[in-house]
Amino acid sequence: MKLELRSIQHRFGKKQVLRDISFSLSPGVYGLLGPNGTGKTTLMRIMADVLAPTGGQVLLDGQDKDKLGDTYRAVLGYLPQELGMYNHFTGRAFLRYIAALKGLTRSEADERIEQLAGIVNLADELDKKCGKYSGGMKRRLGIIQALLNHPAVLILDEPSVGLDPLERVHFRKLISEISSDRIVLLSTHIVSDIDFIARQVILMGQGKLLRQGTPAELAGELAGEVWQAYIPARLLPQLEEIGTVINVQQQGEGLDVRVIAGRPPCEQAMPVTPSLEDVYMHHFKSTPGSRKVALSR
Amino acid sequence: MKHLIGFELRKLLILRVWIILAAAIGFTAFWFISTAYPKGMNSILAVYKAEPERVKQLIGPVDPQLAEKYAYRLDEERAEDSDKPDEEKITAILEQHYTVTGYQANLFKQEVLEAQQKIARMEERGEQNTFAYRDLSKWLTMWGSLELPGFYVTEDWLHLFLYTSGFPGVCGVWIGLLLAFGLAPLFAGETVSRMDALILSSPSGRLRIVAAKTAAAVLFAVCSVTLIFASTLLIACLPFGFIGWDAPLNDLYPTWATPYHLNMLQAFILQYGIALIGAISFAVVIGLLSALLRSSISTSLIAAGMVIAHLFLNDRWSVLLPTFLLNSGRLLQSYSTYNWFGYPVLYAPFALACTLIIGILAALLSPVTFSRWRRSPS
Ligand SMILES: Nc1ncnc2c1ncn2[C@@H]1O[C@H](COP(=O)(O)OP(=O)(O)OP(=O)(O)O)[C@@H](O)[C@H]1O
Ligand SMILES: [Mg+2]
Numbered sequence: 001m002k003l004e005l006r007s008i009q010h011r012f013g014k015k016q017v018l019r020d021i022s023f024s025l026s027p028g029v030y031g032l033l034g035p036n037g038t039g040k041t042t043l044m045r046i047m048a049d050v051l052a053p054t055g056g057q058v059l060l061d062g063q064d065k066d067k068l069g070d071t072y073r074a075v076l077g078y079l080p081q082e083l084g085m086y087n088h089f090t091g092r093a094f095l096r097y098i099a100a101l102k103g104l105t106r107s108e109a110d111e112r113i114e115q116l117a118g119i120v121n122l123a124d125e126l127d128k129k130c131g132k133y134s135g136g137m138k139r140r141l142g143i144i145q146a147l148l149n150h151p152a153v154l155i156l157d158e159p160s161v162g163l164d165p166l167e168r169v170h171f172r173k174l175i176s177e178i179s180s181d182r183i184v185l186l187s188t189h190i191v192s193d194i195d196f197i198a199r200q201v202i203l204m205g206q207g208k209l210l211r212q213g214t215p216a217e218l219a220g221e222l223a224g225e226v227w228q229a230y231i232p233a234r235l236l237p238q239l240e241e242i243g244t245v246i247n248v249q250q251q252g253e254g255l256d257v258r259v260i261a262g263r264p265p266c267e268q269a270m271p272v273t274p275s276l277e278d279v280y281m282h283h284f285k286s287t288p289g290s291r292k293v294a295l296s297r
Numbered sequence: 298m299k300h301l302i303g304f305e306l307r308k309l310l311i312l313r314v315w316i317i318l319a320a321a322i323g324f325t326a327f328w329f330i331s332t333a334y335p336k337g338m339n340s341i342l343a344v345y346k347a348e349p350e351r352v353k354q355l356i357g358p359v360d361p362q363l364a365e366k367y368a369y370r371l372d373e374e375r376a377e378d379s380d381k382p383d384e385e386k387i388t389a390i391l392e393q394h395y396t397v398t399g400y401q402a403n404l405f406k407q408e409v410l411e412a413q414q415k416i417a418r419m420e421e422r423g424e425q426n427t428f429a430y431r432d433l434s435k436w437l438t439m440w441g442s443l444e445l446p447g448f449y450v451t452e453d454w455l456h457l458f459l460y461t462s463g464f465p466g467v468c469g470v471w472i473g474l475l476l477a478f479g480l481a482p483l484f485a486g487e488t489v490s491r492m493d494a495l496i497l498s499s500p501s502g503r504l505r506i507v508a509a510k511t512a513a514a515v516l517f518a519v520c521s522v523t524l525i526f527a528s529t530l531l532i533a534c535l536p537f538g539f540i541g542w543d544a545p546l547n548d549l550y551p552t553w554a555t556p557y558h559l560n561m562l563q564a565f566i567l568q569y570g571i572a573l574i575g576a577i578s579f580a581v582v583i584g585l586l587s588a589l590l591r592s593s594i595s596t597s598l599i600a601a602g603m604v605i606a607h608l609f610l611n612d613r614w615s616v617l618l619p620t621f622l623l624n625s626g627r628l629l630q631s632y633s634t635y636n637w638f639g640y641p642v643l644y645a646p647f648a649l650a651c652t653l654i655i656g657i658l659a660a661l662l663s664p665v666t667f668s669r670w671r672r673s674p675s
Binding site for chain 2: 049051052069071073076078085086088096097
């Protein structure tokens with residue numbers, strides 16, 4: 001199975017949000033990574049057939065999704081960034097409704113709901129009204145609804161937002177387990193989410209595809225350029241001129257810093273193995289706002 | 298599909314709908330009890346309650362001699378308003394009503410006679426091929442087949458008719474409001490609850506969901522009309538044992554000119570059917586508006602505007618308003634035709650067809666409108 005995007009463009013009014021995006025996906029987990037407002041959600045909405053792009057094609061096994069129509073949507077599982085629900089429905093009724101939309105019979109639906117609710121720890125909350133759910137419960141309900149129809153293509157827009165650390169671990173495990181025979185695309189700006197489970201990373205910036213590759217490949221591009229050093233605080237501005245300072249930690253009298261630079265930024269700098277986070281910072285440090293996001297996780 | 302329709306109905310049945318329904322039935326009960334039910338000996342219905350056997354003896358076609366005998370009652374004050382003792386009042390009411398009916402029967406015969414003479418004159422002048430001639434002959438055929446006005450107790454049905462189809466036709470207004478406020482979120486509600494993305498991305502997210510929603514809207518309309526009509530019928534007629542159900546429709550003053558040979562019950566059922574068609578078409582139109590505007594508030598305001606408008610518009614082109622048939626009695630009230638290349642076509646079937654076509658057009662446009670959501674997502 002292959003899902004292919006060909007020259008996807010999108011414009012909202014005069015604003016060009018996506019520019020000529022092409023890539024193809026085969027079974028496995030892909031992480032869509034990029035700062036706020038890059039167009040990740042827009043791209044996923046197009047793939048989920050919710051938004052008609054102003055240009056380009058999405059093909060499933062070589063066939064245009066618009067030609068496949070219902071057949072294309074039948075293989076989809078989609079978790080929108082902002083999940084809607086009916087506040088006066090219980091979680092169970094909501095899931096039954098989604099199952100009906102996906103064409104499941106009542107008994108198939110009930111069986112599947114029990115099974116998935118067990119996996120994401122929501123079984124005890126299913127008979128509560130959706131309006132009373134916490135953020136994390138809503139997210140888990142969203143994950144269940146996306147998985148109801150055993151989707152071959154799973155599109156998850158920031159699935160782990162609002163999950164506590166334990167649930168996040170459960171979620172990662174679930175995704176790894178189910179990804180052997182299906183395409184999973186998940187967006188996030190939490191680098192560690194992807195680091196653990198994504199086979200491939202798709203790096204997006206300002207509506208463009210910047211890089212696609214395994215985490216190791218992407219990190220490899222920075223080999224020999226990431227440094228760790230213990231410096232007195234007064235040297236920090238100097239370092240910021242030489243390279244990109246990724247991380248600063250107070251350590252006794254001085255600072256522990258991590259820097260990306262073409263050459264050793266100072267005498268005491270030691271080369272370290274680059275991580276995916278270094279790659280992210282390397283690409284987006286200059287974008288205001290992205291730094292805050294990366295540091296605050 | 299059955300599942301989906303069930304869920305769509307469930308989404309529609311929110312508290313607001315039950316409140317409007319309860320208000321409608323409550324208001325109906327209040328109106329009938331306070332203005333239509335007899336108070337003291339103030340109507341033929343009250344007389345019937347007091348002395349049913351005596352009234353029943355008179356019921357039926359008018360005996361001209363008896364009507365003549367009571368003619369002196371026409372010079373008296375209106376019997377219901379007098380302050381005589383009840384026993385005298387009952388006699389006066391019965392006799393006055395009887396002689397009025399005799400007078401109406403004569404008028405009826407007179408109309409037939411005049412029309413026959415007019416037709417004969419037209420034939421002499423060789424006007425058989427004109428629209429006027431065909432129209433008058435058609436009227437005479439229909440009118441001639443009616444029963445002569447007779448003596449019946451139909452006040453309960455009169456109030457029922459006034460309530461459904463007088464001005465304002467309160468039944469139609471309640472049904473209209475139920476639909477306007479109940480169905481406005483049919484599509485727009487998905488935008489508000491941000492469910493549009495999940496629906497559009499599902500395999501049922503194009504035609505099937507629109508079909509399910511439209512079917513739910515139709516069911517909603519059918520239930521609304523049925524509940525409102527049934528409750529009104531019961532409130533209006535049950536306390537009087539449905540007396541007069543088999544009396545001819547032209548016994549009521551708003552429908553004295555009806556060309557249709559129907560009794561009260563048949564006319565009521567027909568009204569129900571007409572209101573059903575009106576409500577179904579209106580429901581589909583509201584669905585279309587809801588998909589087009591994607592706002593429950595603007596949809597319900599426009600729909601409520603149509604409900605108000607149908608009270609005031611009554612020329613033949615008001616049939617283009619999808620709410621026109623909510624006042625379901627207007628089609629039965631008089632003889633009204635339409636000149637179709639020189640031939641008279643009854644207005645009633647024409648109006649029904651117009652409303653049906655509006656509904657069908659709206660149903661066909663809904664999927665197109667809904668699929669445009671993908672071009673401008675919320
Ligand atoms: N309906 C819309 N109308 C106009 N502009 C929009 C619309 N939706 C998104 N945009 C714009 O498109 C751009 C991309 O938005 P998008 O939500 O796809 O980004 P994102 O990468 O998902 O961001 P985030 O990480 O914050 O979720 C933004 O500049 C946004 O303002
Ligand atoms: Mg987003």
